[in-house]
Amino acid sequence: MKPYAQMTEEQLLSILAAFKKKKIAVLGDVGIDRYTIGSVERISPEAPVPIVSVQREYLKLGLASNVADNVIALAGLPVLSGVVGKDRNAIDLINMLEERKIPAKGLVVDASRRTILKERIIGESQQMIRIDYEDTHALSPVIQKKIQASVLKSIATADALIIEDYAKGLLQEKTISMAVKAAKAKKIPVLVDPHLKTPLTWYSEATLLTPNKKEAEQLAGEKIVDQDTLLTVGRKIMSKTRSESLVITLGKDGMAIFKNSKTQPTLIPTFAQEVYDVSGAGDTVISVMALVLATGASLEDAAYISNLAAGVEVSKRGTATVSSQEIVQAFLHQRG
Secondary structure, three states, X not given: OEEOOOOOHHXXXXXXXXXXXXXXXXXXXXXXXXXXXXXXXXXXOOOOOEEEEEEEEEEEEEEHHHHHHHHHHOOOEEEEEEEEOOOHHHHHHHHHHHHOOOOOOOEEEOOOOXXXXXXXXXXXXXXXXXXXXXXXXXXXXXXXXXHHHHHHHHHOOOOEEEEEOOOOOOOOHHHHHHHHHHHHHOOOOEEEEOOOOOOHHHHOOOOEEOOEHHHHHHHHOOOOOOHHHHHHHHHHHHHHHOOOEEEEEOHHHOEEEEOOXXXXXXXXXXXXXXXXXXXXXXXXXXXXXXXXXXXXXXHHHHHHHHHHHHHHHOOXXXXXOOOHHHHHHHHHHHHO
């Protein structure tokens, strides 16, 4: 496995500065993360479960909305395409997007669905349970056409396209194919965060896939236990998808970059200083990679910078964003 030749601080600063106003089209399921946090001091007399005395609650952008939030936190311009219901959560989501100056005009209203909400109950700093409010049935043909029109409009002026697949019914084969073809025709990179429930062939000819280790293992049908099996898994995924490149995130072992199915992958070491919460790390990775590739920098540089960003993100609670300043600080810290 080839090592990565680390960039200089000047190169990093130059790439981060080039993020400004790069337009990133984001297609995927949108939603809200709600955190209910409190203390646990006793067990319920009604059942053997702890009682959480709620101290505070807050909402955050979730799913593909969090990807868009990561983009704008780094001075990019996200253009979001997704579906919301006709409910209170949709109002809250749109209000949060507007507060973050993320355009909501690409969202399509589907009265037959609930706006996705994931509620996490946290007691004494430990997540106790997650409650999901969602509908996962496929979109109707009418709503699907509106989504296709939305993403095609955003791709027309974009510097990169992110497809975030959470398998909630939004992404169907025709929509993915149409978006990939439109982006490739415009010669902009297409980055896909795949889902285990979606056939790999649906992602055909994407520029880059970004599965984590568990996802890659299940997509390829083989465990990653050493460099040989890592190579086998990577080659299987690239063969099935005909993607130009693949980055498998390996947690504490960093990232493996496959630029084609024949050469050895390049390893990017991990930079996490302290892991507090891994939720949202994948969103940060794909957001940063899209911005880096949109500047014209290399895939290796994209993986390196996104790995720095992920190391910062996992040190925070819940789905979080990362700033350019935090990425630079992480770079200087790992250099010692």
